[in-house]
Amino acid sequence: MEEGSKPSSYVVTKMKIKEFVEAIGDKNPLYTDERYARKTRFGGIIAPPTFVITCNFWVPEEEPDFNRELGGASVILHGEQEFEYFQPIRAGDTLTFKTKVVDKYTKTGKTGLLNFIVRETVYRNRFGEKVVVGRSTIIVRKEG
């Protein structure tokens, strides 16, 4: 539908993974214990499945923040989220990702018109291989 953003990149660090799993309260040692993780088939620390969303909030300075672009919206709600996984998200990897709007529609809700925007983000590793594809549906409630 639209050209989409310029690709951005994000380095998956062990500290960022640790911060994330502490926030969600997931004590799986695969995410924090290097000695344990190395002995598993993953060969090292990986990130939990929904960690990849943190990339989207890391907006390079030259890129306008998507939420700011929706100026005039009083409330932006997250309606739906989908992730398709092709391989694990590994600590130390650099993910390159690109987001584009793939659908837009309007529904009438209890509080008036609701605009739905579906954005798709493809995340690739440093070898250019697909790691995750994410689809977010956000609901924009207009002021007034």
Add this chain to the structure above:
Amino acid sequence: MKTVMKGEGLCFEDVEVGSEVTPLLKGPITRSQIVRYAGASGDFNLIHIDEEYAKNAGLGTVIAHGMLSMAFASQMMTDWLGINGDLKMLKVRFTSMVRPGDTLTFKGKVVEKYKKRGKNYIVCEIWSENQRGEKTLTGRAVATLP
């Protein structure tokens, strides 16, 4: 918390259509957990962290990030699947708001199992309920098992 060690994970033959995913209890959700998630994820939307802003936006109180609930749903799946299972797809809809003080129970059941290109797939219906029995999240997960 149950930790599944290598070699102890779930197998395809262990599950049948109708099998239950081991439920995961989370909460009560606190304001500090919501703020902590905002910091960890980078999602500083004011409806999650600023009470005054959330009130003015007509939400009553701050609400938890949908993605925090999705992280819990994914933890239920990965805890249950164990070290040898791989989550291939997770799709959720946020059906009602989660607020500070809420306790969430994540549940799921196997609705389909099949083999495709030498891999064993299971499909689960998943959902979460708050302390009033209202569904706050519904969705679907696809995983492979040895």
